[in-house]
Amino acid sequence: MKLKEFKHVDYLWDDAQADKLGDDQVALFLYRSNILGQDLRITNYGGGNTSCKTMEKDPLTGEEREVLWVKGSGGDIGTLTRDGIAGLYTDKIRNLKNAYRGIEFEDEIVPLYYHCLHDLDSRAPSIDTPLHGLLPFKHIDHLHPDALIAVAAAKDSEAITKEIWGDTMGWVPWQRPGFDLGLQLEKCLNDNPGIRGIVLGSHGLFTWGDTSYECYMNSLEVIEAASSYIAEREGAKGPVFGGSRIESLQGDQRKAQASQLAPVLRGLCSSYNKMIGHFTDDERVLQFVNSNDLDRLAPLGTSCPDHFLRTKIQPLVLEIAPDEDLSDPAAIKEKITPAFEQYRKEYEAYYQNCKRDNSPAMRDPNPVVILYPGVGMFTFAKNKQTARVASEFYINAINVMRGAEAITEYTALPRQEAFDIEYWLLEEDKLKRMPPEKPLSRRVAIITGAGGGIGKAIADKLAAEGANVFLTDIDDDRLQVANATYKRDISAYGVCDVSDESSIDKAYKQASLEFGGVDIVVHSAGLAISKPLEDTTLKDWNILQDVLVKGQFNMAKKGVEIMKTQGFGGDIVNIASKNGLVAGKNNVGYGTAKAAQQHMTRLLAAELGPHKIRVNTVNPDGVIVGSKIWEGEWAEGRAKAYGITVEELPAFYAKRNLMNEIIRPEDIANGVFAVTAILDKSTGNTINVDGGMAEAFVR
Missing domain, CATH: 3.40.50.720 (NAD(P)-binding Rossmann-like Domain)
Structure with missing residues (x-):
């Protein structure tokens, strides 16, 4: 039974389900994670992380010590299980301060997380581990809700945070995730005792509670407050995204255009490596791609690191009419190829302008997100899941832009900051650890x-x-x-x-x-x-x-x-x-x-x-077992031709080949x-x- 009604998030906590878990705090933390992950307005696939702290016996000393259980690297809170979490001694995480040499040496800390492990079967600890370990709370959520990122990405974000929550929420300016950001969260809490959470500039949200349920409710209430604040202001400055510049085609027409154009786009997006596509004509996408503000906002790119890691820094916008004649693929390919060539050149310039001495080599310069005004959005990636998730993340980015514009004005991450996330050596190491692709991947x-x-x-x-x-x-x-x-x-x-x-x-x-x-x-x-x-x-x-x-x-x-x-x-x-x-x-x-x-x-x-x-x-x-053609008259006809019964056919066919194989x-x-x-x-x-x-x- 719901204890509170929400307009902008889904309340999914089921007391009966939670009661079955008893006092198992890890199980309750996983339950909370899973229901949070079911609402894409709260966080996307693979986005955010959650944790809890419990007292566990040290296998060497027998002493009771606090252990942090936190989502491991590469996991997804919506599907998180015990196999996907890391268990680390909290005091050892905090003792990493003694080894920390400053933000320029931050990546040195990551290998040391393994020295903090309590559970030797842990998933690899993520770079967000210290953000949970340096805060004292029993249950913590780090989420990327659209509404909170809109607040975080709006001009004057700190002042807006205070306007919405007063002194009950902290605010920390943009900083790349890692140990130093954990120190900044700890400092924010020490400077503002009694706050219920912290807004991370251009990034997301941290909330907490003494129990899994209190943490869940705190997260929902903070997100609801931000969502309501935005909802009250949408339209006050004029039509959303400056109103419509063009009208969408009808649904069947949109899909017809998309199905004809998709192979052309796939070919162009696969100049570096073959890609799999996804298409959506979601109403939120159409509102954005049809708008007067598209040309201003799309080039700014996304703000949240989880967004642009999956969508690239900005989309490619097609300059073709919604009802363009697409019946000649060669002609349409010739028409839009210059846009792809320009995108690749701009991506290479972004790489050259921002790269550092130790940056990994430039990756695929083709767009991930392609916007077709009047029709919808295509995304291309190494597999269908990655393409679909990129689409979901860009819809979140659209929601963020809409919310930030309703509040004040949308601001994206500076290009250098974005590059340092995209080409982070730790991110490169994660890519290298991925299993090899299967023989027919990307086909x-x-x-x-x-x-x-x-x-x-x-x-x-x-x-x-x-x-x-x-x-x-x-x-x-x-x-x-x-x-x-x-x-x-x-x-x-x-x-x-x-x-x-x-x-x-x-x-x-x-x-x-x-x-x-x-x-x-x-x-x-x-x-x-x-x-x-x-x-x-x-x-x-x-x-x-x-x-x-x-x-x-x-x-x-x-x-x-x-x-x-x-x-x-x-x-x-x-x-x-x-x-x-x-x-x-x-x-x-x-x-x-x-x-x-x-x-x-x-x-x-x-x-x-x-x-x-x-x-x-x-x-x-002689494929008799499991073959449809052997049902009915065909089997009878073949049996008659060979002078045997239908029941004798499997043995007959097996014996007549050289290997005597079925x-x-x-x-x-x-x-x-x-x-x-x-x-x-x-x-x-x-x-x-x-x-x-x-x-x-x-x-």
């Missing part, structure tokens, strides 16, 4: 027939190896079930009839809208009809040709259009069959269609090689993985996955 695969069977197995394998997968099938229910097996940001789906060109076009647009484009096309959709010639109808013949041959042609044609637009090649993999090579009985319609698929592969490989688009065939045989959908998926991730100099090939069928040997 997007569209798979037909992915609602089950071989198609789903292929999608599973490609996703496990790092790809984003877009599932298509004619059965929406199967697609929903299949898509639900993946974690967020891995997959998306759309109903697609591969015999219908317009349905295929729609599926590709959906994939482009979800991920920015397509790199791998796998045509796995199929059906099988096994009949002697006299029983094969024209309807049988046509449906086999439509699904297997025309479907493959249409998938390849549209996929190649997108791949050429992106400009970095791609893969087409067609799932054919041993029956395209072997003249079996009662199989004229199916065998002919499969042979056509195989030769189309060779023809396209010859044509598309100069564009770095590789086209290969994977030939299964072939499963996962084996076909491994073949697709091989030609897309390993055999990167191979095209026009046929990979037989059949346990060894001598009559189907290609040569």
Whole structure:
């Protein structure tokens, strides 16, 4: 039951849930962290950190000592667990003052955090550890609420802080996170005993309490006060962001424009390294990108370090009309390429002007955030999650700008301060510690027939190896079930009839809208009809040709259009069959269609090689277990052709290949993985996955 109503934040504390945790302060701190992280107005994915302090027994002396439990490096409070926190002796953190040589030597302190550990299984301590350790409170929240950053980033931030909270809140000017900032927080508290929290200039908020619940309520109440203060002033100085300069397209039109433009943008953003895209036409984004103040505010960049670390210092604003004709990708690419070239030059100038003697080498100079007035916002990053989170952070930055402008005037971090965060050696070390990317990372695969069977197995394998997968099938229910097996940001789906060109076009647009484009096309959709010639109808013949041959042609044609637009090649993999090579009985319609698929592969490989688009065939045989085509008449037809029962088919097929192996959908998926991730100099090939069928040997 709610104890207090809030207008601007969500009260999510559940007494029944908290009571189950008893007096376990660490569990209560994790519970508080998780519910705070559910509200993106309070903090974004990976943003902020939380802590608690408990008394624990020193394993060497048996003495009771205070231990700080705090979110570790790289974690997310919304999903934080015990595995994601560090446990350090508080007195040892405070004794680091004896080793501290001044702000210019601040990075020397970070390795010493490991000497403070109580819990040897801790996550790596973050640079914010001393900010929690040097304050005396049992529970502490460091958050990045939009409203508080708006106050922190507004002109005259210190005076505004006092106006809102009087003497109950402290204020510390901007300083890069680290040990010295912890000392500044400690000093602020000592100078202002009895305060309930501290506003960090251009950065965020620190609040605390004696219990997890008191800390939670303190955080919400402080955020609510700032939010209410801003809400009372919005519009008082005139329309938000100076009012609208242009009008948005209708929703369907926005998505249509975005889906056409996404592969062009992805290609341009991938000049340094291939990127995955995300698109949003959130109302907050549209209010900003359509506004009169866009040209003034967007170049200023973001203020909070957590924001610009994920969004770069500023976005790229496209200078094209919302209803621009995007039907010619080459023409639109030519039109907007100069804007990307200018962005890269400006980023390089930013780097050259701000770099220090020991700065890491310049990173990718392409934009992360691209604003399209009247349509929405694109973000591009190494994977879908990072692109989506960048989008969320920029929406937070928009909220901050709106709030700060309502109060007084928005101020961004000076470029040098921003650079020192972006190219911080500790941040560089964090990047180097990240695990290597998987073989298919940064690639997007569209798979037909992915609602089950071989198609789903292929999608599973490609996703496990790092790809984003877009599932298509004619059965929406199967697609929903299949898509639900993946974690967020891995997959998306759309109903697609591969015999219908317009349905295929729609599926590709959906994939482009979800991920920015397509790199791998796998045509796995199929059906099988096994009949002697006299029983094969024209309807049988046509449906086999439509699904297997025309479907493959249409998938390849549209996929190649997108791949050429992106400009970095791609893969087409067609799932054919041993029956395209072997003249079996009662199989004229199916065998002919499969042979056509195989030769189309060779023809396209010859044509598309100069564009770095590789086209290969994977030939299964005898995939009975888990394969959709073995349901119903096909199995009966094959059993009749071989003079056996349907029940005898699995054993029959296993025994007839050279290796006496049962072939499963996962084996076909491994073949697709091989030609897309390993055999990167191979095209026009046929990979037989059949346990060894001598009559189907290609040569």
